[in-house]
Amino acid sequence: MKQIVRVFLIFAALIWGPCWAASFVVTSNADNAGAAGMTLRKAIAAANASPGPHTISFAPALAGQTITVSSQYVIDRRGISILGLTDASGRLGITLDATAASPILFAVHASDFSLKRLRIVHVRAFGFWVFAGADANTPSDVSNLSIEGNEFLGDGAEAYSAIPVTIGTAYAYSGAKVTNVEIAGNTFAHFRTTPGKDGGDAVHIHAGGTGSLIQNVVIRDNTFTDSTYPVEIVVDSGSQNRIVGTQIYGNTFENCDQAVNINNIGTFGREALRDNSIEGTLVARNVFQRNAKHVLIYGGVSNATGNSIVGTEIVDNRITDSQGGFGILVAGGSDGATRNRIDGIRIANNTIRDNTNLAIWLLGGIFGSHENSIRNADIVNNLIVGNSAGIALTAGREGSKGNILAGARITNNTIAGNRMSAVEAAADMLNSSGNSIAEVTVANTILWGNEREFSGIDADRVFSSITTSPQFAGANGNVASDPMFVDAAAGDFRLRGGSPAIKAGRTTGAPFDDIECRNRAAPPDIGAFESGAPSACAGPENNFTxxxxxxxxxxxxxxxxxxxxxxxxxxxxxxxxxxxxxxxxxxxxxxxxxxxxxxxxxxxxxxxxxxxxxxxxxxxxxxxxxxxxxxxxxxxxxxxxxxxxxxxxxxxxxxxxxxxxxxxxxxxxxxxxxxxxxxxxxxxxxxxxxxxxxxxxxxxxxxxxxxxxxxxxxxxxxxxxxxxxxxxxxxxxxxxxxxxxxxxxxxxxxxxxxxxxxxxxxxxxxxxxxxxxxxxxxxxxxxxxxxxxxxx
Known part of the structure; x- marks a missing residue:
């Protein structure tokens, strides 16, 4: 195989590295056709006029200046990169004022486009707009888009339909495709929607039409503040559309309404949303704090029917201080949706603390939704502390019928100091009927200091856990003893030496490591933390062998x-x-x-x-x-x-x-x-x-x-x-x-x-x-x- 490696290294040396066909340097902050010097508008026109790739940069003399944009910029040629300026401190040096550029600032009709290191203010409607298959000027297959290191600010803009980044497929097109998108290291702030209006999204990824595909969108290391819907991943029209492999990681969400929203969202009065899917979504290593609601996932809403969300991972996040809402809400259907399904969701290694509502809520159907389902949910290695309640499993409520919640496995969690139930389950709530809940297990979990430990959970479904509930303690390996946290008052829920949780768990279904990346022993400890070794998440560089x-x-x-x-x-x-x-x-x-x-x-x-x-x-x-x-x-x-x-x-x-x-x-x-x-x-x-x-x-x-x-x-x-x-x-x-x-x-x-x-x-x-x-x-x-x- 050494021969293969040598071939690769030679190949890489030949193809990697800058090879721009042309470069354009912007020397003027004017934006009219007759302005002297090279304006950004002239540079884009020149790049559109000849085969790329092209790079557009800015003269250092423009640092600190603002370009007041008079109308939208159109990108028609593939391979265009626009690179702003930064000073020695990393501050952005070029500002684009989008006040007059409504409805779109950058209309991108081509692949291989990148926008980096610009400060964009007063976004009126769409800052960066890709709509594959929308018209004769927009190809149906768009790929390799990069939005990196920019600052998007909604300050001073009228609050309606303001979405700085929207990427999707056209509603009237069949077979459109957008692949390989990276949105990284940006700041998004102050994007609020007016009540009754659309918008307020910072990043909006949507699939529409028939048979369209959005694949491999990476949203990483961004900061989102004071926005209504910072990240929305939605199918919102048509049928047989797919969103595959979206990765949302390393971001910070603060003081927003609904931080991450993943949804098959129909609309009454329009054609039903049918047979679409959102597959393989990863939400990892984000910080959610002081948002109204943090993470929301809906299999279908309104007239959505037969849609699915499969293979979702919500892992290694810090989810704290919600302002009235949930930590994580997963609902099969809402507002009349029918026969939608969520299958294979893993909620693992998260710290979910001090939220004013439920930490985790799995909900089959709500508000008159019928025959939706959630199956195969693993809730593993989470620290759930100080919330209004811990984990709720509900098949149906508020007039819903025939919904199913099956196969919820709650393993190696630490659930402590929540103001209501630690774990509760119910098939029918609030005028609902015919819903079902099955195959729920709780294992290796610490339940301590909660107002109530269990509600609606059968005694034979709880194993090797610490609980003081008389119905469960002493059976199936359950222990009714103080877990002996290191210092719960100071927020340290690791185990002290001599804890009854040490080596008291069962190996069946246990994870291989704990919330801090320590390898688990056999038998494992009860709770989210394995005792003995220091945290292994920080330390030597990760090796992925x-x-x-x-x-x-x-x-x-x-x-x-x-x-x-x-x-x-x-x-x-x-x-x-x-x-x-x-x-x-x-x-x-x-x-x-x-x-x-x-x-x-x-x-x-x-x-x-x-x-x-x-x-x-x-x-x-x-x-x-x-x-x-x-x-x-x-x-x-x-x-x-x-x-x-x-x-x-x-x-x-x-x-x-x-x-x-x-x-x-x-x-x-x-x-x-x-x-x-x-x-x-x-x-x-x-x-x-x-x-x-x-x-x-x-x-x-x-x-x-x-x-x-x-x-x-x-x-x-x-x-x-x-x-x-x-x-x-x-x-x-x-x-x-x-x-x-x-x-x-x-x-x-x-x-x-x-x-x-x-x-x-x-x-x-x-x-x-x-x-x-x-x-x-x-x-x-x-x-x-x-x-x-x-x-x-």
């Missing part, structure tokens, strides 16, 4: 080997014919924003049993990008022959303890954990990924069949043997195409056996039998950069 997957799409995965500033990725998936397919990104380089990206290849080579080995052939099929908002949650975006895919991924956990990988400081010859990428250095082009947890190894070997086509095989449970080896059954799988919108179960066929024997921590022997053909290979850890991992 592991097997990653999407739990709701079992059957594919990606192995990452992280060394220094390079990640080597092998992706195991399926082609359009259902056959196994593996792709390799052997040199994903760390980018300034912390992501890793580079070209993606599909190989062909000699048959797996070929002796002697011959060279492989590589075909570049696209690109791959990995982002890691947290240590154990990330996003995978890649393209294969023009087909783009975005997935939210997490580390795959199958046995205690999950190892933690760090950059090695010495030889790994004595290591007894074998998690890594292994190969035979004399046979470049094949390899085997080992994921080692407890006494099990999960192995994926990537090689070639007799025709030279890529072939991957999996041994998902190689057990430790008495002689120190690991052995088990070898399988081959078939599954849905890598780009399937709806994942279906794979088929698994045993094809042989596999055994691993290690002579040291860095060398071993691989034996496997595939369809009766035996293969033996000497293997060693692959080293391609400094900072190779040691997992322990």
């Amino acid at each position: 592991a097997l990653w997957w999407k739990p709701s799409e079992s059957g594919w995965g990606i192995n990452l080997t992280h060394q220094g500033a390079i990640v080597f990725a092998t992706l195991f998936d399926y082609g359009s014919d259902g056959r196994d397919m593996w792709l390799v990104a052997s040199g994903l380089l760390r980018q300034p924003d912390g992501s890793f990206s580079g070209p993606l290849y599909r190989p062909s080579g000699p048959a797996f049993d070929r002796v002697p080995w011959s060279s492989v052939a590589l075909s570049e099929v696209g690109t791959m990008t990995l982002r890691f908002p947290t240590a154990s949650t990330g996003s995978l975006s890649y393209s294969v022959d023009g087909v783009s895919v975005t997935k939210i991924i997490q580390k795959q956990f199958f046995a205690f303890p999950m190892p933690k990988c760090v950059p090695a400081t010495s030889s790994r010859a004595q290591s007894s954990n074998y998690q890594d990428l292994w190969w035979n250095s004399g046979e470049s082009g094949w390899g085997i990924n080992l994921t080692h947890q407890g006494n099990l190894i999960f192995a994926t070997v990537f090689t070639y069949d007799a025709t030279g086509r890529d072939l991957w095989l999996v041994a998902s449970s190689l057990g430790a043997q008495s002689d120190g080896s690991f052995s088990g059954i070898l399988y081959r799988t078939r599954g849905p195409s890598f780009d399937s919108a709806s994942w279906s179960p794979i088929t698994i066929s045993p094809v042989g056996t596999m055994a691993l024997r290690f002579s040291s921590g860095t060398a071993g022997i691989l034996d496997y039998v595939y369809n009766g053909v035996a293969v033996r290979k000497s293997i060693e850890r692959m080293v391609f950069s400094a900072g190779f991992p040691e997992c322990r």
Whole structure:
């Protein structure tokens, strides 16, 4: 594989770096056609007139000046970048006054556009506007948009329909597409809507029309203050539209009304909103404080029917001090919506404190909504303290019927000092009927100092938790004792030595780490905090060497080997014919924003049993990008022959303890954990990924069949043997195409056996039998950069 890495590095050196076809420097702050010098309007016109890419910058002499914009700027040519000025202190030097530019400041009709380091004030309607397929001037496929390091201010503008950034697809178009958008490091302030008017959004992402797609929108490291709807991710018209892979992380939301709103929102009096989906949304590592409501998710509103929100992750956020509203509200349907569903939501590792309403509310349907559902919700490792109430599970209320809430798993949370119930469940509330709630479990959770611990929860559904409720204490491993927090009055809810919560949890369903990234033991502690070790979230740089997957799409995965500033990725998936397919990104380089990206290849080579080995052939099929908002949650975006895919991924956990990988400081010859990428250095082009947890190894070997086509095989449970080896059954799988919108179960066929024997921590022997053909290979850890991992 070293050959692959060298190919990549040469390729990167050739294509990466600035190569502007033309540059235009703005020298005048005037905005009329007859002004002397180069104005911004003239520069944009010149860039539109010739093939790009082009960069438009500003002369240093303009620092501190304002351009009063007389009408909208139109971007018609792909590859235009507008770069403002900053001074030595990082303050923005160019101001655009949009008072007279209504209704749009920048109308973007092209791909590969970036807007950076500008101060934009008095936004009247739309500051940055992309509407794929809207008219003859706007292409139906827009991609690669960047809005970075700007300041958007609504001060002094009339408060109506003011939305500084709106990106979406046209309502009357079929098949429009917007992909790869990054909104990063901006400030948005004072965007309020007038009562009864639209607007008040700072960032509005919407899908409309028929069969449109919005994919891979990244909203990171922004600050939102004093706005009505800072971030809205909505499908708001049409049918069969999809919003996929939105990532909202590292932002601050303060003094806003509804900070993050994810919604299939219909409108009575218009055509029904049908069969749309919002998939794979990540809300991570944000700070929410003093907002009226923090995070709201609706499967459908009004005349929305048959829509879905699937695979949502709300992780590692700090959610505090709501002003009358909820911490997190998840509703299947509202205001008459029917047959919408929310499936697969994970709320994990959040601190939710001092909110004046519920911390977490899962609600099947409300306000006359019927037959909506929420299924498969995991509420894990959260600290829920000082709210009006903790977790509420409600199937239906206010005239709703036939809604379902099923499969809520509440695990390893610390719920303390809330003013009402810690956990409550109800099928029907407030004139509702025929709703149902089922399959609720509470495990490894501390409930302490709340006004009431449980309401509507059956005694046989609570396990290995700390509770003083007579109905639960003493049964199913539950304990009625003081959990012995370090200092609850000072906000420290970790466990003191001698706590009855230590090693009192059950392993079934427990997470592999705690709210502060400590690995959990077996058995784990009760509550959100594992005792003993210091917090592991801060410290040595995260190393991402592991097997990653999407739990709701079992059957594919990606192995990452992280060394220094390079990640080597092998992706195991399926082609359009259902056959196994593996792709390799052997040199994903760390980018300034912390992501890793580079070209993606599909190989062909000699048959797996070929002796002697011959060279492989590589075909570049696209690109791959990995982002890691947290240590154990990330996003995978890649393209294969023009087909783009975005997935939210997490580390795959199958046995205690999950190892933690760090950059090695010495030889790994004595290591007894074998998690890594292994190969035979004399046979470049094949390899085997080992994921080692407890006494099990999960192995994926990537090689070639007799025709030279890529072939991957999996041994998902190689057990430790008495002689120190690991052995088990070898399988081959078939599954849905890598780009399937709806994942279906794979088929698994045993094809042989596999055994691993290690002579040291860095060398071993691989034996496997595939369809009766035996293969033996000497293997060693692959080293391609400094900072190779040691997992322990």
